[in-house]
Amino acid sequence: MTTRRRAAGFDFLEQPALPAPQVSEAQARTILATHYGIEGDAVSLGSQQDKNFLVHRTGTAGPVGVLKVANPAFTDVELAAQDVAAKLIADAEPELRIAVPLPNLDGREVTAVDGLLVRLLRYLPGGTLIDADHLGPAAVAGLGDVAARVSRALAGFEHEGLDRVLQWDLRYGADVVETLIGHVADPAQRERLLTATREAADRITRVADDLPRQAVHLDITDANVVVSPAADGTRRPDGVIDFGDLTDTWAVSELAIAASSVLGHTGTEPVSILPAVRAFHAIRPLTAAELDALWPMVVLRTAVLIVSGAQQAELDPDNAYVTEQSDGEWRMFEQATSVPVDVMTAAIRADLGLASAPAEVGAAAPMLTGVGVEGVVTLDLSPTSDAYDGAFTPGGWLPPDVEERFARRAVSDGAALVVTRFGEPRLALAPALSQRSGDVVPTGVRLWPAQPLTLAAPWDGEVVDGGAGTVTVRGAEYEVTVTGIRPVAGAAVRAGDPLAEAAAAQWAEVAVRPVGAAPVPPLVRPEMAPGWLAVARDPRPVLGLAPDIVAGPAADLVERRDRSFAPVQEHYYRRPPQIERGWRNYLMSTAGRCYLDMVNNVTVLGHAHPRVADTAARQLRRLNTNSRFNYAAVVEYSERLAAMLPDPLDTVFLVNSGSEASDLAIRLALAATGRRDVVAMREAYHGWTYGTDAVSTSTADNPNALATRPDWVHTVESPNSFRGKYRGPEVGRYAEEAVAQIRQLTGDGRAPAGFICESVYGNAGGMALPDGYLQQVYAAVRGAGGLAIADEVQVGYGRLGHWFWGFEQQGVVPDIVSVAKSTGNGYPLGAVITSRAVAEGFRSQGYFFSSTGGSPLSCAIGMTVLDVLREEDLQGNAVRVGGHLKARLEALADKHPIIGTVHGVGLYLGVEMVRDRETLEPAKSETAAICERMLDLGVIIQPTGDHSNILKTKPPLCIDTESADFYVDALDRVLTEGW
Structure with missing residues (x-):
């Protein structure tokens, strides 16, 4: 290794035995x-x-x-x-x-x-x-x-x-x-x-x-x-x-x-x-x-x-x-x-950003013979390819022959030769549920000829025997290997000599590497792709085609986002994957990694549901305008929503989001009662508008939430039965205190216009309110002449499984209900449902109008969501899969002391992490690190709660038992191995 001289100090090569001193x-x-x-x-x-x-x-x-x-x-x-x-x-x-x-x-x-x-x-x-x-x-x-x-x-x-x-x-x-x-x-x-x-x-x-x-x-x-x-x-x-x-x-x-x-x-x-x-x-x-x-x-x-x-x-x-x-x-x-x-x-x-682009490999003669460049079609198999649109099968992943289908379609459209791209992840190869990323990045290209194709040697060289169906030509600097063909060359070739014959309607693969370089696998994992692609070379120029230009890394997108997108709009994860496609309860990155989505309660039906996509396309081709025009969709959708709620909730307002819905709900209460004070629950989040931010008291979303409330907002204690001041048999005192506060406000001449809370405690990880809580508080606010507002933005639409609406779990009927998220399966659609009397009270504020709330497109999508919820029995799925998932998570809690408890029911769950089960000290930093580690294992999960120590477990309702088990198994591994 280096020229040695005698060292002044210890020299191991002269005294290689060093037993430790024997000291007791x-x-x-x-x-x-x-x-x-x-x-x-x-x-x-x-x-x-x-x-x-x-x-x-x-x-x-x-x-x-x-x-x-x-x-x-x-x-x-x-x-x-x-x-x-x-x-x-x-x-x-x-x-x-x-x-x-x-x-x-x-x-x-x-x-x-x-x-x-x-x-x-x-x-x-x-x-x-x-x-x-x-x-x-x-x-x-x-x-x-x-x-x-x-x-x-x-x-x-x-x-x-x-x-x-x-x-x-x-x-x-x-x-x-x-x-x-x-x-x-x-x-x-x-x-x-x-x-x-x-x-x-x-x-x-x-x-x-x-x-x-x-x-x-x-x-x-x-x-x-x-x-x-x-x-x-x-x-x-x-x-x-x-x-x-x-x-x-x-x-x-x-x-x-x-x-x-x-x-x-x-x-x-x-x-x-x-x-x-x-x-x-x-x-x-x-x-x-x-x-x-x-x-x-x-x-x-x-x-x-x-x-x-x-x-x-x-x-x-x-x-x-x-x-x-x-x-x-x-x-x-x-x-x-x-x-x-x-x-x-x-x-x-x-x-480190220090890579240099590999040199382009030239050829003395193009390998493609008898095929003009104009007859070659490059097939895009990346996660962002439009080819996949419509290729997914309902209830399953990509069909195993999807790439062959694309090739056959291109040939039927007139292509003489279909060629895949070099170094670009192929989505069809990504395993749907895997704790390890798949081998999805090709280090060569594939050919699908419409007719039998003869490939020529690109340079003078030695023909290397590579086994059945494989031939390699080793030139002075590079060697090219073709597989899936019939070799026709002898021991040596000259540039342009016939090398191999590729059969029609079958895949052949071409790979190029420098002579003496390490053997390169045909497919590699995304994490190692930059290294392997530096060793491999794009075969397209050797074939006689223009080289591929692969898009830049996801990090470039994050930098661009930070420059143009207000930073207060944060993104998940320290080094986020670039997500450009979803399907059911999966999300796919541009690197070709498939993730299990355990947080997306917005897409209640699952990502990219074909029924929703078809409805949107059909309606956009026909009409999309505002709700002042007279068309059937707004009437039909309003009727269907109203019919899903108990009397006297029979009148619907349509808006664009949960924030708008709950904001409008507050305004309805103020207008109907002629009052200005509102009672809200601590540790809750309702939205980002002025009104909903005013009643949002979650310190996770706003550390100054409690200190910055306007004087018209009055908060009651969070009825947190796990870590709040009342637990066990004392949880009934939360309602007693809330009732006393409402009566005190009334006695002080500030009788509330309404009381707003989530029917099930969403921001706290899906925690149910104490039994009878809403019955007592609703009675108190109504006794004071106010109205009860149920924020169903997160919990509604069958997520609880046993109940379609969260307030049903409490055995109450609100005066006003706000809903969103699930209503459009990711399309911006929200609604407020109330009684005709409350709705009429809003006339004192003038008229109400939302440009796209209640548009033909919104209503068509909203009705499709209701249809699919019923036809695919997703509420029943929440009972079955949610029950299985919670049981497995509770069993995990018996194994790992960091799990304090598992909140919720159905597919509205939260796994609360604590450092000590006696003190209930929140494990905030551990929860963040666990989420990062889960991403490595193919699961998207995020913290929630005022202490950011709860794993928000609210996946699309189409999730199956296999996926639920994958989530729990990954979490078990993280909690066992560390993070």
Whole structure:
């Protein structure tokens, strides 16, 4: 790897056996008492070459330090360098907590005890990242951030104690593996380790002279980075311990070693390191040579860990720390070698925005013969393709032969040849329910000829036997492989010679790659596509066609959104997928990932319902205007809505949204009673208009909600039976207090015009109101001459399963009902239904008009939604699937203490997360992190509630049991592995 000279300090290659010092806990206690004046306990910690103890002082809560007994092979000069470096970083990077040395009774930082060198290091509370089974992107990014800050602080640091040869120094990684490989018992494993090591070392050697060197901690890993015990429950990496591997070496080693530790965690894969690389690069930019060396160093690091662990297990067989690391180290190696170096390096460059476009491959002769360019049709199979419109089958996913159908249709329309696109995700390949993204991105193109087609060799070259139905021509720079054909060439060809025959009405595939490049799979996952596509080449120019131009990444869209779309209109997720298509209870991204949609209570029927789409298209072709014209749809829809509600609710207003509906409901109450005061429930959300915002008191939507209410709004206590002030048998007191407040207002001369609340507590995660609550409160407000308003925007339309309207669960009939969301299945449509007397009272305000509320299109869609709800028995489905889903979620709560309870009924559910089931401390940050992790596993779920600690579980009503189980299984995995 590098030219070696004799080091002033420790040299592992001359002394490769380093058994840890044999120091007992009793001896450690004696050292603490004698040299540090600490009476207490010393608990042995996991360590490989040194011996470490966690120190507790008698009478003091929590640890006070870590006693570190250095391996006798290390000199006092080397230890001094470590202590100086620790203090230097602590001064240079005040945001980091550093395990600096503490003085002994003589004021010295190093203590000599029976030939051993001992130090007491500052204890950093919070635990390390190794404690988590799974590392989420935030934790991984934090690891990279810490590594970069340490690297920045150590730049320019020099000390004679850095002159050492360590087994962890990747300059000597290949030598270490060669030296220790004999300790790996399995011959096959030895061969794999040696092969990977030699390939990695060769890659690093190519750029070694260009790699910057400096002092490096060399062990910024999940085991040595401590997280801060933040009050909000976040686990932000901000502490560094164990400077025992400090040396002078390649600076990028700091990142490579940090990144490699990520791969040992459950659920991670090569691209899981990218947040660490991004964070590191943002603070300490990587050079071109370092980018080339990074992944080979990750591979080399994992091999060194395995052989070192095997050796240490023989030297110290009773060291549980060493033996416990073995499985994780092999997992790291498997992940590191699961993708070719060139591919991962390209993926890293692409993620940093440093990728360069691959060179276009030319051809001496086009492969297509006998087909004019004008007869070629390019088939768009991406998630945004119009070809899929109408291709979905009711009740199912895409038919398995959908791509063949598209090709046949193109041929029937006159195409001589159908060609697919290069590097563009193919929606039909995306699994509907999968915790892992599918192999959907093609690294070549496919051909579907109308007639038998002869393909020619694009250049002079050697014909490589690839097996039945496959032929490869290897030229000077590139090779082209064609599959699904009959080869007709000999051992060598000239440009333009016949190469293969493709049958009519069958798929043939063409792929191109540089000679010597790693074999490229025909289909790859979206996460790794930037890497693989940098190795592959677009075959279209080789065929004689113009190259494909693939759209930019979703990140560009987010940046554009932030520039033109008011930022207060937030988006889901830190790095949101670009969603451009939906079907039933699925959402599809432009990357070709299918997500289970567990939050979209707007699309009650499911996304892209064909009946709604057909109705909209038909009505738009016929008429769309405003409701002042006389047409049948507005009458028929109003009649149907009114018929679904009990007497005396018989008069309908049509609007565009839930906010408008509830705003109008408030105005109706004010007009009908001639009053200005309204009573609302705390912890509720009703909309964004002036009126609905005034009565919305959810602090999740507006942190200042309670403090900024206008004087005409009066709030009653949230009847939260789970975490409110009254629970269990006392929940009836919520209604008693609300009644008393209404009577007090009346006595003060401010009798309310109305009382508004959701019939089931939507913003609190679907929590039912206490039994009899609305009966008592409605009676009180009516007794005062006011009106009862039921906000059914979220809960209505059969979502509860057992009841079509939420107020039915309470056994009441409101005076005014506001509905929306479900009414149009995503089309902007809302309604207010009240009595004729209340409606007539609104005439005192003038007339009412909504340009598109009640339009022919709105009404046609509204009636179609009602038809489909009935015909597909979606309310019954809410009973069946909702009951199954809640039972499974409740069983999950028995397994995971973070689940405090499961609210709701039917498909109006909420999973409330708590840090403690006794105190009910909300797990806000954990809930946000769980939602991010669920996205990785293919589930869209979001927090709700005043504390943002409830998983809003309100999917389209067409969801089936298989999908419900997928949601619960994914949540179980996240809660088991971590987030």
